[in-house]
Amino acid sequence: MRLRQTWAVAKKEMRQARRDPLSLALLFALPAFMLILYGYAINFDVRHVRLAVQDRDMSDASRSLVSSFVNSTYFDLVASPEPGSDLESVMQMRVAKVVLVIPEGYAADIGANRGAKVQLLLDGADANTATTVLGYASALVAQTNAELMHGTRAAATAARVAIDYQPRVFYNPDLRSTRFLVPGLIGFILMLTAVLSTALSVVREKERGTMEQLRVTSLRPSELIIGKTLPYLGISLIATVIILVAARVLFDVSVAGSYFDLFVATLIYLVGALGWGLLVSSLSNTQAMAFQVGLVTSLLPTIFFSGFIFPIRSMPVFIQGLSHIFPARYFLVVLRGVVLKGAGLAPYWKDILFLVIYAAIVLGIATARLTRREV
Amino acid sequence: MNQPVIEVRGLVKRFGDFVSVDDVSFDVRPGEVFGLLGSNGAGKTTTIRMLCGLLRPSAGVGHILGIDIAREPERLKRSIGYMTQRFSLYDDLTIGQNLRFFGGVYGLRGAAFDARRSWAIDIAGLRGKEGLMTGSLPGGWKQRLALACALLHEPKVVFLDEPTGGVDPLSRRKFWQLIDSLAASGVALIVTTHYLDEAERCDRIALMHAGRIVAMGSVPELKEVFSGRAMLEVSCPRVLDAQALLERRPGIHEVSAFGTTLHVVVDDADHGRATIASTLAGAGFDPLEIERIVPSLEDVFIHCIEAEDERRDAS
Numbered sequence: 001m002r003l004r005q006t007w008a009v010a011k012k013e014m015r016q017a018r019r020d021p022l023s024l025a026l027l028f029a030l031p032a033f034m035l036i037l038y039g040y041a042i043n044f045d046v047r048h049v050r051l052a053v054q055d056r057d058m059s060d061a062s063r064s065l066v067s068s069f070v071n072s073t074y075f076d077l078v079a080s081p082e083p084g085s086d087l088e089s090v091m092q093m094r095v096a097k098v099v100l101v102i103p104e105g106y107a108a109d110i111g112a113n114r115g116a117k118v119q120l121l122l123d124g125a126d127a128n129t130a131t132t133v134l135g136y137a138s139a140l141v142a143q144t145n146a147e148l149m150h151g152t153r154a155a156a157t158a159a160r161v162a163i164d165y166q167p168r169v170f171y172n173p174d175l176r177s178t179r180f181l182v183p184g185l186i187g188f189i190l191m192l193t194a195v196l197s198t199a200l201s202v203v204r205e206k207e208r209g210t211m212e213q214l215r216v217t218s219l220r221p222s223e224l225i226i227g228k229t230l231p232y233l234g235i236s237l238i239a240t241v242i243i244l245v246a247a248r249v250l251f252d253v254s255v256a257g258s259y260f261d262l263f264v265a266t267l268i269y270l271v272g273a274l275g276w277g278l279l280v281s282s283l284s285n286t287q288a289m290a291f292q293v294g295l296v297t298s299l300l301p302t303i304f305f306s307g308f309i310f311p312i313r314s315m316p317v318f319i320q321g322l323s324h325i326f327p328a329r330y331f332l333v334v335l336r337g338v339v340l341k342g343a344g345l346a347p348y349w350k351d352i353l354f355l356v357i358y359a360a361i362v363l364g365i366a367t368a369r370l371t372r373r374e375v
Numbered sequence: 376m377n378q379p380v381i382e383v384r385g386l387v388k389r390f391g392d393f394v395s396v397d398d399v400s401f402d403v404r405p406g407e408v409f410g411l412l413g414s415n416g417a418g419k420t421t422t423i424r425m426l427c428g429l430l431r432p433s434a435g436v437g438h439i440l441g442i443d444i445a446r447e448p449e450r451l452k453r454s455i456g457y458m459t460q461r462f463s464l465y466d467d468l469t470i471g472q473n474l475r476f477f478g479g480v481y482g483l484r485g486a487a488f489d490a491r492r493s494w495a496i497d498i499a500g501l502r503g504k505e506g507l508m509t510g511s512l513p514g515g516w517k518q519r520l521a522l523a524c525a526l527l528h529e530p531k532v533v534f535l536d537e538p539t540g541g542v543d544p545l546s547r548r549k550f551w552q553l554i555d556s557l558a559a560s561g562v563a564l565i566v567t568t569h570y571l572d573e574a575e576r577c578d579r580i581a582l583m584h585a586g587r588i589v590a591m592g593s594v595p596e597l598k599e600v601f602s603g604r605a606m607l608e609v610s611c612p613r614v615l616d617a618q619a620l621l622e623r624r625p626g627i628h629e630v631s632a633f634g635t636t637l638h639v640v641v642d643d644a645d646h647g648r649a650t651i652a653s654t655l656a657g658a659g660f661d662p663l664e665i666e667r668i669v670p671s672l673e674d675v676f677i678h679c680i681e682a683e684d685e686r687r688d689a690s
Contacts, residue, residue, distance in 0.1 A: 008479020012468065019467040213463035213525075216427050217480045218453040 001222045009219070009227025013201065017231060024235075027197065031189045031239045032246045038181050039251050046132040051075040052096035056083045059107030065118065068144050069100065074136045087121060097123040098133055110148060127314065182247045183335035184308035187328045188299070189243060190236050190266065191273050195298040196291065197232045198277025202370075203290040206281075221371035229274045236270050237263075256342030265338065265345065268352065269331040272359035273298070278366035302328040327358045379404050380532055380563045381426070385435035388421050388586075395421045397586035398435070403563045403579075405531070408554060410577030411567040412676070417583040419567040420460070423534050426565070427457045439532055456530035460537045462521035466510030470501055473509055473524060481528040495523035498553060515546025519553065526557075533557065535566045539573065551576055571672045580672075582679050589679040600678055601670045604628065605644040609637040609651055610664040620658055626650055631677050638674055 017024055051069060055062050069075045079095050081087060087099050099121035109116035120137050124130045205211040214224060247253040255262060276298055284290035304310060305319070306328035312320055323329050330351035337343040345352060379402035388396040396418040403409040411419040424430040426437060428448030437444040442451045464473050474495055478488045496502050499519040509517065518538065526533065535554070539547045551573070558564055558578075566577060574580050575594055582590040582597070590597055611617050614632050621630045621639060626647055629640040641647025648665050655663055 002482065004482055004484065005480055008476055011479070012465070012472070012476040015472055016465065016467050208463065208466070209459055209461035210463040210465060212429070212459050213457070214480070215429060216452055216455075216457040216459075217477070218449070218482075218528075219480050220449075 005223040006227040010230045013231045027193050031243045035246045046129050048076045049133050050078045050096040052079040052090050052099045054081045054101045056104045057102050057106040061107040061110050062102040091123045179253050182253045183339050186243050187331045188302050191298045191302045193239050194236045194273035195277040195294045198274050199280040199290040199294045202281035203284050203287050255339050257338035261338050261345045265334045268355045272327050275362035275366050282369035301326040306332050330354045377405050381439050383437045386432050387434035389433045394586050399588055405561045405563050406558050408558050408564045408577045410574045410580040412574040412580050413583030418586040423536050428452050456525040456533040458522050458525045458535050462517050464509050464521050469506050471505035477524040477527050491527050499523045514542045533564045584680045589683045597675045604640050606668050606670045607639045608666045608668045611660050
């Protein structure tokens with residue numbers, strides 16, 4: 001590889017990128033826009049769940065349980081169906097997502113120390129929310145339970161305090177989804193800019209016939225490929241910085257770990273993404289096709305299979321297996337470690353190793369495809 | 376004369392069952408303008424792409440400046456210039472930036488690059504316009520700039536693939552002056568075209584048809600296929616009916632339709648004129664105009680293609 005030739009290609013590519021200010025602005029503005037969109041508009045935190053309570057006991061104890069639900073701010077009491085009414089229709093009609101049923105004799109059972117029963121009906125159509133709500137409800141019942149045991153037995157058996165369940169969440173103490181989203185967004189946006197910009201820039205040359213002209217010059221394939229990807233690597237890194245700054249300013253999410261670790265992980269991920277962009281360009285002959293292929297093969301897997309929005313563990317086993325071949329999955333694990341936990345790269349060596357292997361394979365195939373002579 | 380710089384022997388290119396280039400052989404010497412003439416799909420571009428190292432020949436050998444085209448495509452590319460059909464410049468870069476890019480690709484810098492850049496701007500006639508966007512240039516200028524970019528590294532062998540497509544006649548003339556001056560400086564050029572007037576400007580021509588070279592030589596040499604015979608141009612209504620009547624008449628060799636006229640090859644001008652007049656008059660073609668003409672390259676082309684098709688049908 002000769003530096004002068006490589007640099008000539010890179011310079012040309014940057015000049016062309018500058019001539020297209022709209023696309024360039026899009027590459028820089030899109031990350032911040034996506035962050036605002038996802039950060040403000042999409043909120044995975046579950047609050048103010050509509051709750052219906054059928055209190056058949058109507059005692060102090062039952063009212064205390066209901067108020068513990070309402071006071072938690074996770075639940076809003078929206079209906080109190082009469083005893084004997086159709087509870088399923090409450091959920092069918094979407095009046096409430098959760099129905100708490102307190103049977104007759106609740107207070108009496110507690111008083112007699114027999115172990116009272118309550119029933120929770122849950123709308124499981126949205127599985128993610130349902131899981132979260134179930135967690136809240138269990139915690140509230142457990143808390144009430146503890147308080148009751150404390151109150152009734154404290155005097156007699158002071159030593160036998162029931163298990164005091166005090167959860168403490170690390171790294172994202174208030175469980176804000178924005179903190180969780182930022183690393184995902186970095187992975188997602190880098191995929192978008194790297195794959196699409198590379199693929200489109202190569203296919204544009206094919207469409208215009210300049211690729212044919214370049215192939216007949218003494219330009220070596222390595223010079224062409226490195227010269228073409230270098231500017232987009234730079235643009236993608238700048239986009240990363242923009243996301244980090246925006247995350248800090250808008251959502252107060254800062255990088256807990258070292259910037260160097262972040263840079264190294266991002267660079268490895270980007271090389272793989274650029275390689276994928278080149279591979280896409282070798283498969284497409286028009287910009288429209290490159291755009292479609294690039295979108296479907298990189299963006300969608302990054303959204304769906306990386307754990308960016310949907311937890312991988314709640315996916316079918318087959319999809320879980322599939323998620324292993326997409327680099328974003330590994331990058332996100334590393335990124336969450338570095339950005340949220342302040343961890344170094346050492347605990348993530350397996351994920352990094354995968355990213356390196358992915359980059360090597362993809363770049364290898366792309367180079368072979370782009371440089372092979374027509375036969 | 377000097378040694379050939381391009382030597383091609385039995386070049387074949389197959390795409391699956393389709394034979395795109397079939398047993399093509401020729402030589403080109405320094406300072407020669409060699410034309411590859413043929414209709415679309417005749418195999419001209421495929422031939423050129425093999426000679427430029429872009430396609431691997433299925434069979435046959437080719438040497439350019441002593442470099443084997445199949446074995447050393449990378450070395451070959453450093454020694455030749457190639458202008459594609461579409462004047463492949465970057466429309467979204469300025470003229471100066473295009474030159475700088477291609478200069479960089481060929482590894483030119485410093486005084487050497489400045490000299491070549493200046494030369495390129497002069498031959499393209501773009502002095503003072505280096506800051507203009509390439510996409511805003513009219514076709515003729517773009518074409519000369521594309522040629523200049525392909526020649527920055529001073530190749531001794533240059534390939535021009537349909538260089539004048541979509542360019543106005545004045546620009547075409549200027550472009551051919553450029554080609555002639557390059558040839559005068561000792562550069563060997565291969566030009567593909569389907570314009571017959573352009574082919575007439577070549578020193579030698581190879582007529583290609585269905586992948587084969589069906590005739591090769593200078594224009595006067597090619598026209599010798601009609602030597603000892605005469606060509607008559609017949610103007611009449613219903614040319615196709617007339618053509619059917621005249622074919623297979625004694626003393627008439629070939630009848631081809633050219634728009635509203637027929638070109639008829641005969642053994643003897645006067646005798647042929649009489650045969651044509653009597654045959655057509657008998658079938659009610661009237662009035663007739665029969666004139667003796669000098670065969671054009673197009674006549675040669677049609678003659679060679681028909682001869683080749685007959686040869687193929689026979690075998």
